[in-house]
Amino acid sequence: RKEVEQDPGPFNVPEGATVAFNCTYSNSASQSFFWYRQDCRKEPKLLMSVYSSGNEDGRFTAQLNRASQYISLLIRDSKLSDSATYLCVVLSGGYNKLIFGAGTRLAVHP
Amino acid sequence: ETGVTQSPTHLIKTRGQQVTLRCSSQSGHNTVSWYQQALGQGPQFIFQYYREEENGRGNFPPRFSGLQFPNYSSELNVNALELDDSALYLCASSLKREGYEQYFGPGTRLTVT
Numbered sequence: 001r002k003e004v005e006q007d008p009g010p011f012n013v014p015e016g017a018t019v020a021f022n023c024t025y026s027n028s029a030s031q032s033f034f035w036y037r038q039d040c041r042k043e044p045k046l047l048m049s050v051y052s053s054g055n056e057d058g059r060f061t062a063q064l065n066r067a068s069q070y071i072s073l074l075i076r077d078s079k080l081s082d083s084a085t086y087l088c089v090v091l092s093g094g095y096n097k098l099i100f101g102a103g104t105r106l107a108v109h110p
Numbered sequence: 111e112t113g114v115t116q117s118p119t120h121l122i123k124t125r126g127q128q129v130t131l132r133c134s135s136q137s138g139h140n141t142v143s144w145y146q147q148a149l150g151q152g153p154q155f156i157f158q159y160y161r162e163e164e165n166g167r168g169n170f171p172p173r174f175s176g177l178q179f180p181n182y183s184s185e186l187n188v189n190a191l192e193l194d195d196s197a198l199y200l201c202a203s204s205l206k207r208e209g210y211e212q213y214f215g216p217g218t219r220l221t222v223t
Binding site for chain 1: 168
């Protein structure tokens with residue numbers, strides 16, 4: 001079983017749509033969780049951290065359910081510029097080892 | 111831009127050769143981590159360097175080795191290249207060993223033929 005699992009997609013949505021990505025992780029001792037965004041042939045960039053209380057940044061909302069070991073990302077009012085691969089990431093251990101899921105590809109069309 | 115730079119941008123090598131990739135961390139960052147990203151996959155942790163010492167290693171064979179220099183820049187060396195080593199190699203720097211904010215460089219795309 002992979003440590004971090006995501007639906008690979010692709011998700012093809014029209015502009016203005018709401019889209020949700022899900023992710024599960026296997027290590028119940030994991031403490032920190034993130035969503036990264038990666039554009040085609042570019043480096044990953046931190047989109048947002050994920051907290052147990054949930055957090056929101058503009059059109060983006062992240063949720064964490066520790067009991068179910070489940071992380072989600074909701075994007076409202078999708079823009080063409082949101083087209084990218086979204087990577088679910090878990091921080092492992094006592095040092096900076098980021099464990100990435102394989103990513104979910106999003107394509108927003110006019 | 112993150113301030114993390116990598117060189118070269120692209121590289122083509124043949125099986126069995128050796129390669130060295132370079133990374134300059136963001137100013138003031140003393141920790142560098144290296145990741146391998148195969149096509150269609152998420153990045154996989156190779157190892158981390160903190161103050162010139164290896165501080166953790168992923169599931170990669172010993173032919174993957176690294177260095178960190180006093181100015182915190184880093185090198186990734188791969189010996190006896192295999193076709194499966196073809197990937198995007200990313201380095202990420204962070205301000206401290208246990209902080210989570212990692213800033214990625216643009217990567218080096220390695221093709222092994």
